[in-house]
Amino acid sequence: MSAPLLDIRRIYCEPAAAALPRGQAILARFPAVERIEVASHWRIPELREAEPEEYLRPKREVLVLGVKKGLAFRPNGRSADFIAPSTSNGCAMACAYCYVARRKGHANPITVFANIEQILAATARHAAQQGPKREPNQVDPDAWVYDLGENGDLSVDALISDNVRDLVALFRSLPHAKGSFATKGVTPALLDYDPQGRTRIRMSLMPPGMAKLLDVRTAPIAERIAFIPELHRAGYELHLNFSPVVLHEGWEAEWTALFAELDAVLPAAVKQQLAAEIIMLTHNEALHEVNLAWHPRAEDLLWRPDIQEEKRSEAGGVNLRYRTGWKGRWLSRFQALLAQHMPYCRVRYAF
Incomplete structure (x- = not known):
């Protein structure tokens, strides 16, 4: 029997978060675990100093409670029109290619933000300021779409608090906006949130063999696919997130x-409203070094300098992307396979 995704044994908590109603509700869910007061959810030395080989333990056993201070909205134009302030940061899953910043430490366990009322109010104000969407775009023809889960997986967050339920309820009430998040989880509680078509779930998928190696601690691909019709019947808009596309010998047959x-x-009913985004793998030199300590087999697929080229990120990090020219041809081939086998699936975004 596999270990549970979460087995919380230690909670690092900012005093301000513990004083808020959501923080108190979360602490009440885990009454017997060790609690450690911290001045900042970003600065926890015990997490930063963890052994690289102990990458998975803190993801399963550690929870951090904090207060989200920055409530800015960033334009996006790819998966969403805007990136909303996150209600969490970090993840209990351990995808080997994950780009989420590891500012709390190399494993980056979940931080849940307890000031949910502030985040909801800021989102409602921002959506009201936009008014009706004047022109359709590739994100959505009618609604302003807000990405809610840039720094984690909301399906996992729903196991910890009612933050996700509250977000879905908010967008149910906003006439010109939709919420959106990508997930690799299967959380039945989501089926009771009554989204009424105002929350878009982007189910992340890749070939099962690839996912078994790279999507560590996530729901199996077959379970994710089986959950899609259930989510749609529950009132969600369903899109697919083919991400990342990892190239190797035999990739075409696997995706087919x-x-x-x-x-x-x-x-x-799902096929009629289906759209997808396609994102080719981008890897990172620092993440490559982390993975070598806990999951080196993944790097056989992710770190391919023979078909990748370096590109400096805005922060100065070394990223590897598939080589210019080749990447375009492979992406075109992927889209052709998708059109051949799922002609009803509109490609909303491809990179």
Whole structure:
């Protein structure tokens, strides 16, 4: 029997978070665990000094409670129109390619922000300021779409608090806006949130063999696919997130098989509204070094200097992307396979 995704044994908590109603509710869910007061959810030496080989333990056993201080909204134009202030940071999952900043320490366990009322109010104000969407774009033809889970997976967050339920309820009430988040989880509680079409879930998928190696501590691909019709019946808009596309010998056959499975499982009602985003792998030199300590087999697929080239990030880090020219041809080939096997699936964004 596999270990549970969460087995919280220690909570690092800012006093301000513990004083808020949401913080108190979270602490009440874990009454017997060790609590350690911290001045800042970003600065926790015990997490930064963890052994690299102990990458998974803190993701399973540690929870951090904090207060979200910056409530800025960033324009996006890819997966969403705007990136909303996050209600969490970090993740209990351990995808080997994850780009989320590891500012709390190399494992970056979940931080839940307790000032949910402030985040909700800021989001409602921002959406009201936009008014109706004047022109359709590739994000959505009618609504302003807000990405809610840039720094984690809200399906996991829903196991910890009612923050996700509150977000879904907010967008149910906003006439010109939708919420959106990508997930690799299967959380039945989401089915009771009554989104009424105002929250878009982007189910992240890749071939099962690849996911078994790279999507560590996530729901199996077959379970994610089976959950899609349930989410749609519960009132969510469902899109697919083919990300990352990791190139290796035999990738075309693997993705073709995945498309065939989706075509067989998805009901007509899902297919009629289906869209997808396609994102080719970008890897990172610092993450490569972390992975070598705890999951070196993943790097056989992710770190491919023979078909990748370096590109400096805005922060100065060394990223590896598939080589210019080749990447475009491979992306075109991927889109052609998708169109052949799932012609009803509109590609909303590809990079």
